[in-house]
Amino acid sequence: MYIPYMQYFYPNPVIPSYVRIFHASPDTPTVDVYASGKLIAKNLKYKQFTKYLPFIPGKYSILVFPAGTTTTPIINTSLDVMPNSNYTVAITGMFKNIKPLVVLDTASPILPGKSQLKFVHLSPNTPMIDITLSDGTILFRNIEFKEISPNLMISPNNYTIQIRLAGTNKIILNAPNQLIKPNRYYTIYAVGLLNAKPPLQIITALDKSSY
Structure with a gap:
């Protein structure tokens, strides 16, 4: 499940870039994902994508938690969003070695x-x-x-x-x-x-x- 958040990261007239989250960790349960403190994905299951979500270019903290928790993130990273760019942030690896992979969806x-x-x-x-x-x-x-x-x-x-x-x-x-x-x-x-x-x-x- 994704959480629309244009009101957080899309103040007109700035043109946004776009980011989606992909849960690709085969033994990791459902997760919640936060971008700079804002919930952007809730109960995201293995093999699920969010929609592409608008981000104003800049640097964001990305925290991934087991769904329903906010105490100990399983991923704590940052994402540099460049202008006029699209990204897929994949949650990868087995749970004990879980890491993000940023995929630039370049056309x-x-x-x-x-x-x-x-x-x-x-x-x-x-x-x-x-x-x-x-x-x-x-x-x-x-x-x-x-x-x-x-x-x-x-x-x-x-x-x-x-x-x-x-x-x-x-x-x-x-x-x-x-x-x-x-x-x-x-x-x-x-x-x-x-x-x-x-x-x-x-x-x-x-x-x-x-x-």
Whole structure:
């Protein structure tokens, strides 16, 4: 659940940047998230995103607590929000090593009718991987945990995305029906655990520059 807070961080006429929170820690229960003392996400569950929320450019303290508590944060960090920028702040890792990862949702120029894709590896126990199509075409190579790929321009289609152990043909995840529409900006996140629960999977998220 997200908490709208435009009244806190969006005094006209300043143009805001945008931030969303993504809970990607597979063994961490629901959380509440505060930005400079203001509640921006309540009862955020594993695999849930908030909406993109407006932030005036500046520096913010980000505190993440187990839901319903405000005494001992499990994440205590700061976020520098730059002008005209969009961010996803991912809650990553196993609970005992939980950390934030700031993903800049940058929109690179694309040709009309094309789309942009990037990949973020957030599966704590999965080694270095390649991201491929079902025909073996490599989209992203040698991606480590918490690594963010470069942006890739891609043609719209209904793809089967595969995760393979880096440098091999061993497929550890096959994800059909990944619909990429034209003139959109996407991030694919790998979450969950390899050969454990919750299982490894991908989540394809539409980035702010798409709308």
